[in-house]
Amino acid sequence: MNNLLNMVYQNAPDLPHEIFRLTNAGADPNVITQYGESPLRIALRNGRLDAIRVLLDAGADERQLGWSELHRLVAFGTIGQIKAQLQQHGGRDERDYWEHTPFLLAVSLGDQAKAAFLLAMGCQIEERGRCAKSALQYAAQQGNLNMLAWLLAAGHEIDAVDDFGGTALMEATECDQAAAVRFLLAQGANWRRENHIPQRAIHYARSKAVIEALHKTGESLSVLDGEQLGIFLSLERAAELQARKVEFQQAATREFGVSNAELTNHPFWLEMIRTGVNAWHARNHYEMRDFPKPVWCFDRFGRTVNRLPDGRVVVIAGEHEDYYDPDFCIYNDVVVFHPSSKIEIYSYPEGVFPPTDFHTATLVDDALYLIGNLGYANACQPVQTPVYRLDCKTMRIEQVKTKGDGPGWIYRHQAELKAGVILVTSGKQIINVQGAREYVDNDATWALDLRTLSWQKLADY
Numbered sequence: 001m002n003n004l005l006n007m008v009y010q011n012a013p014d015l016p017h018e019i020f021r022l023t024n025a026g027a028d029p030n031v032i033t034q035y036g037e038s039p040l041r042i043a044l045r046n047g048r049l050d051a052i053r054v055l056l057d058a059g060a061d062e063r064q065l066g067w068s069e070l071h072r073l074v075a076f077g078t079i080g081q082i083k084a085q086l087q088q089h090g091g092r093d094e095r096d097y098w099e100h101t102p103f104l105l106a107v108s109l110g111d112q113a114k115a116a117f118l119l120a121m122g123c124q125i126e127e128r129g130r131c132a133k134s135a136l137q138y139a140a141q142q143g144n145l146n147m148l149a150w151l152l153a154a155g156h157e158i159d160a161v162d163d164f165g166g167t168a169l170m171e172a173t174e175c176d177q178a179a180a181v182r183f184l185l186a187q188g189a190n191w192r193r194e195n196h197i198p199q200r201a202i203h204y205a206r207s208k209a210v211i212e213a214l215h216k217t218g219e220s221l222s223v224l225d226g227e228q229l230g231i232f233l234s235l236e237r238a239a240e241l242q243a244r245k246v247e248f249q250q251a252a253t254r255e256f257g258v259s260n261a262e263l264t265n266h267p268f269w270l271e272m273i274r275t276g277v278n279a280w281h282a283r284n285h286y287e288m289r290d291f292p293k294p295v296w297c298f299d300r301f302g303r304t305v306n307r308l309p310d311g312r313v314v315v316i317a318g319e320h321e322d323y324y325d326p327d328f329c330i331y332n333d334v335v336v337f338h339p340s341s342k343i344e345i346y347s348y349p350e351g352v353f354p355p356t357d358f359h360t361a362t363l364v365d366d367a368l369y370l371i372g373n374l375g376y377a378n379a380c381q382p383v384q385t386p387v388y389r390l391d392c393k394t395m396r397i398e399q400v401k402t403k404g405d406g407p408g409w410i411y412r413h414q415a416e417l418k419a420g421v422i423l424v425t426s427g428k429q430i431i432n433v434q435g436a437r438e439y440v441d442n443d444a445t446w447a448l449d450l451r452t453l454s455w456q457k458l459a460d461y
Helices: 003-010 015-024 039-045 049-057 069-076 079-089 102-108 112-120 135-142 145-153 168-174 178-186 208-217 226-232 245-250 267-275 279-285
Strands: 304-307 313-320 329-337 343-347 360-364 367-371 387-391 397-399 409-411 414-418 421-425 428-433 436-441 445-449 454-458
Touching (some): 003 039, 039 049, 102 135, 145 178, 168 178, 208 226, 313 367, 360 414
Antiparallel strands (some): 360 367, 387 397, 409 428, 414 421, 428 436
16 A cells, blocks of 8 residues: 555554655655545545645645535634635535535534534534534544533434444444543443444454443443454464464363363463464464364354453353364363463363353352353253353352243343342244254343242343
8 A cells, every 4th residue: 555545544643744754755645546545535534634734735636625615614714714605605515525514524623613603503413424424423533522522512412323323432432532432431322232233332442441441331341352352351462373383282172171170271272362363373383284173272252251350351161163164162161361461271071061152151249150052052952041150269160050931042142130130131042843943032031030049031120
């Protein structure tokens, strides 16, 4: 990619200086990609008026912006000039290249005084840009707390959505504007809302500060992908595995524990955690492409992640790859990350804790209650609901015998603790219909009373 374009894409704080340096060295400020993107247009999309000024001074063609005279005055003029333009020629509904109205441009560029004046002159707070992007999303993109507060005070809907179902909270999250994320959450932004993919704000988080903000509000850490989990745990992802080949050969695949809570800190396993690489990468690195068993891997889905009050983070089981892949494996281990950066890997006998994925882990005092499982197909018993208890002091796991009308074999569900009762909602159930296995949506709420260990199906809770 062109160096100037790449620099503007990166949107660094010192962008004007870098543009000046590159254009003085001969970079073309009017370069345009096959997709119609140019330094000016990217700077406009990012709300960087400081970069737009330097690019124009370097000879960039202002026509690329698609600005009307009113747009230009919003960027570079005075409120008096804007007023005169409106009175003589109107133009409040004109659109630039990114479909900013003058009001939306003022918001995007962070000029609250001009935005307030345009609103008073008949512009609407509900105006939308390209793909129905809202004013609040433009302010969230910039991390402009004053603008966010002003827009909300002026009546802007906090969870307004664009054409893709995106919200200002998602925009702030994706742009890594941690202060804006915290502000929007404090004002009541709905972190549970999903866009059309569907994904929530947490799925776009790319810094520990943003993940922390969403988690403190109630978001589950279990939804983090491998890269996000590494960020949250402050793992120093290395480019390459450091474990020796002999260490790979000694612990290349999953092994069940002999005792309940057997510490199995194999060097190769620890390296797989630290680097975050997948099993295929390890096969190639150690030149063991024909290794006949699934290679041990911490790159998983369907796992749970819980932070304990003492700061430890507990990651339980999960699955790597799909059933047709040679490295497909459903794990039954527990990995504990200490605040001191120490890592502990615990293995369990299969009869104590079977391979488990797409379960929930609910913290109750000093224990995690593990409910549900997809597991291997031959392990499924549709009439039973798997429930296990992990003692967070000893790391021992025991099966919990429950009574009553439970949800059966359930997975991909949600669990929430309320007044000594774990409520299980959503997800999928595996049922037997005339001897055949069927997968159905769970449309009920199930309550597990921890005092009696009894299930109850609730019509409404």
